[in-house]
Amino acid sequence: MRCTSKISVKTAEMPRPRLELGTWGRITRKEIAENRWRARARFRDFTGKTRQREAYGASGAKAERNLLRALRSEVDSAGDSIAGSTTVTALSKLWLADPDLTENCTAQTVERYTDSLNRHVLPALGEYMLMEVTVSRVDRFLRNLAAATPGNAKTARSVLNGMFKLAVRHDAIRSNPVRDVRLPAKPKQPVAAMSVDEVGALREGLRAWQDGVGYRGPRRGSDLLDVVDVMLATGLRISEVLALRWGDVDLRDQPTLTVSGTLVYLKKNGLLRQSHTKTSSGFRILTLPAFAVEVLLRRSVEAIPTETNAVFPSGKGTWKWPNNYRRTLRAALKDIESDGQISPHVFRKSVATLIDAEATLEAAAAVLGHSGTSVTAKHYIKKATAAPDMSEILDRFGKNRNEKDG
Structure with missing residues (x-):
C-alpha cells in the first residue's frame, strides 16, 4: 500500500516595486454612493514617503480626472x-528661471524662446507629463x-532640447x-x-531714386544710400550699422570704425542699443x-546732436528701426526695378x-566678425563649383577642325 502525502508550498508574494519620486501607482475607482465615486492611488512625494491620495466625482471617470x-x-x-x-508646462517655468539659460543667453534670445513656448510648444505639449513625451511625439510635433x-x-x-536637458540633469x-x-x-x-x-x-539707381530724379516724390535724404555704402565698406549687419555712434568712428590718420553693439527689440523696452555684439568675436575694429x-x-559735418549720438538716427533723433530701413530699401528696389533678392544681408x-576672392577666407571671416571660417564659407561666400579638368579629353572633338575640306 502506497502512502502519498500532499505538500503545499506557499509562494511568497513579490513586493510591489517602489514608486519613483513624484509618481503614483495604479488608480482604482469605487462607487461609494449614488452619483458619487472615489478614485484612489498611492503617491510617492518628494520627501520619499508614499501616501494614499484620493479624489471624488459624479462618475468614475470624473473622479479619476480630479485625482x-x-x-x-x-x-x-x-x-x-x-x-x-x-508637466511640460511646469518644466518650462523652471527652465526659463534656470541660470544656465538666463546667464548665457541675451534678453532678446530669452524673449524669443518664451514666445516660442507660448505660441507653439505649450499649446501642443504643455499638458503632457515628461514620462509621456516620447521621441516620436516630439518628432511629429516639430x-x-x-x-x-x-x-x-x-x-x-x-x-x-534645453528643457529636457534640464530634466535629464535632475534625473x-x-x-x-x-x-x-x-x-x-x-x-x-x-x-x-x-x-x-x-x-x-x-548705387546709380538708388541715388536717382533718393534724389527724386525720374521718380515720383520729393528728395528723400541721403540715409538710404549712405547706409548701403557703410555696409559695403564694412560687411556689418543692418542692426550693427544702425547701432553705430560717433564715438565708434575715428576719421583721423587711418580711419577706423569699432563694432561694439547692435540694435535689439524687446517687448518690455522697445528698440534699444545692446552694448555688446551678437558674439564675442563680433567686437572688432x-x-x-x-x-x-x-x-x-560728410555726415559728421551735417550731424545734429542727439541723445543717442547715432550716426544714422531716426527723424526724431532716436535709434532708426532696422525694419523701417528695410521697408524703404524694398520700396526703392521696386521702383528702380532691381533684383528682388537684394537685401541688407546680400x-x-x-x-x-x-574679400575671399581677392585676399583670404580667414580675412573675410575676421571682417564679418565670425569666430571661424566654416560659417563664412558655407553661408556668405558665392562660389561656382569647380569641375574636373577634362580639357585634354574634350580636345579630341577639335581634331581636324583646321583642316580644309578636300
Whole structure:
C-alpha cells in the first residue's frame, strides 16, 4: 500500500516595486454612493514617503480626472523638484528661471524662446507629463510645425532640447527625447552676392531714386544710400550699422570704425542699443575704405546732436528701426526695378565674397566678425563649383577642325 502525502508550498508574494519620486501607482475607482465615486492611488512625494491620495466625482471617470489633476498640481508645485510626472508646462517655468539659460543667453534670445513656448510648444505639449513625451511625439510635433514655418520649428526644437536637458540633469527622465529628432533639411540655396559692376549699377539707381530724379516724390535724404555704402565698406549687419555712434568712428590718420553693439527689440523696452555684439568675436575694429570715409566725413559735418549720438538716427533723433530701413530699401528696389533678392544681408555676403576672392577666407571671416571660417564659407561666400579638368579629353572633338575640306 502506497502512502502519498500532499505538500503545499506557499509562494511568497513579490513586493510591489517602489514608486519613483513624484509618481503614483495604479488608480482604482469605487462607487461609494449614488452619483458619487472615489478614485484612489498611492503617491510617492518628494520627501520619499508614499501616501494614499484620493479624489471624488459624479462618475468614475470624473473622479479619476480630479485625482490626476490634483496629483499633477502637487508635482508641479513642488518647488524646483522635477520628476517624470512633472508637466511640460511646469518644466518650462523652471527652465526659463534656470541660470544656465538666463546667464548665457541675451534678453532678446530669452524673449524669443518664451514666445516660442507660448505660441507653439505649450499649446501642443504643455499638458503632457515628461514620462509621456516620447521621441516620436516630439518628432511629429516639430515636423508638423516645420511644414508650416521652418524657422519656428528650429526655435521650438532649441527650446525643447534645453528643457529636457534640464530634466535629464535632475534625473526626471533617463534620456532627452529631442536629441534624436532631426528637422527636415532645407534645400540649399545658392549664396546671393553682388559683383563690383552690379554694386555700381545699383548705387546709380538708388541715388536717382533718393534724389527724386525720374521718380515720383520729393528728395528723400541721403540715409538710404549712405547706409548701403557703410555696409559695403564694412560687411556689418543692418542692426550693427544702425547701432553705430560717433564715438565708434575715428576719421583721423587711418580711419577706423569699432563694432561694439547692435540694435535689439524687446517687448518690455522697445528698440534699444545692446552694448555688446551678437558674439564675442563680433567686437572688432575695421579699417575704412576711402568711399566710406567720404560718406562719414560728410555726415559728421551735417550731424545734429542727439541723445543717442547715432550716426544714422531716426527723424526724431532716436535709434532708426532696422525694419523701417528695410521697408524703404524694398520700396526703392521696386521702383528702380532691381533684383528682388537684394537685401541688407546680400551686401554683407558681397563683402565676404570679394574679400575671399581677392585676399583670404580667414580675412573675410575676421571682417564679418565670425569666430571661424566654416560659417563664412558655407553661408556668405558665392562660389561656382569647380569641375574636373577634362580639357585634354574634350580636345579630341577639335581634331581636324583646321583642316580644309578636300
